[in-house]
Amino acid sequence: MRVLYYFSMTGNGDKVASLLEKSGIAVRKVENLKPFPKSKFLSIMAGGFAAGIKKKEKLKDYDKNIEGFDEVIIGSPIWNSRFSTPINTVLNDLDLRGKKVSFVLYSGSGEGPKAIERINKEYSGSKITIIKEPKNNEQLESLLENV
Ligand SMILES: Cc1cc2nc3c(=O)[nH]c(=O)nc-3n(C[C@H](O)[C@H](O)[C@H](O)COP(=O)(O)O)c2cc1C
Known part of the structure; x- marks a missing residue:
């Protein structure tokens, strides 16, 4: 059983999540307690x-129970080459030791080198899928078949 934890500010992650959900993956979206600024x-x-x-970030309450899942997929937009800040919280909250972990990253045009660096350091061996602007891709x- 696989579960996706993800954040999306402008809907690209939502598109990814809805397709992964259709393929049988459990989906948990995290949301910021305080809304982000409306202006782009x-x-x-x-x-x-x-x-x-x-x-x-401080997040709205969400289900952190990952017992029963053998794989946890983390979905994040790339922000400033890194993970989005709500996903920093998720990575801090979940005890991923002993789990298979993989990542789906969505970006504008970049490859998120700092996020990749962090994954290779802290979650080495994890599968990484990077998708440019999923809503228009x-x-x-x-691409999601490889997740
Ligand atoms: C705060 C912020 C920083 C961003 N930084 C980058 C970046 O460094 N490289 C990049 O390719 N895209 C960057 N983007 C674009 C997003 O990664 C991209 O639009 C992504 O698909 C958004 O996902 P979402 O719609 O699920 O929020 C940034 C967007 C935001 C809001």
Whole structure:
């Protein structure tokens, strides 16, 4: 059994999650306690800065029970080359020792080198799938077959 924990600010992660859910993966979305700024410019400035200092957001309550799942998939947008700050919280909350862990990252155009660096250091051997703008990506379904 597999479970996806993910965050999405502008819907790309939601698209990924709905397709993965159709393939039988359990899905848990996390949400920020305090909403992010509505303006795109401000959300990129604030989110990019916060990701740069590895901030952990306060999240709305969510189900952290991963007993019974043998694989945990983490879904995050790339922010400033890194994980989004809500996912920093998830990675801190969940005890992933002994679990198979894999990552689905969605980005504008980049490859998220800092996120990849962190995965290779802290979750070495994990499978990483990077998808550019899933909402507009015609290869989305075939890319998700590898998750
Ligand atoms: C705060 C912030 C920082 C971002 N930084 C990057 C980046 O460094 N590289 C990149 O390719 N895309 C970056 N993006 C674009 C998002 O990763 C991309 O649009 C992603 O698909 C958004 O997922 P979502 O719609 O599920 O929130 C950034 C977006 C935001 C809001």
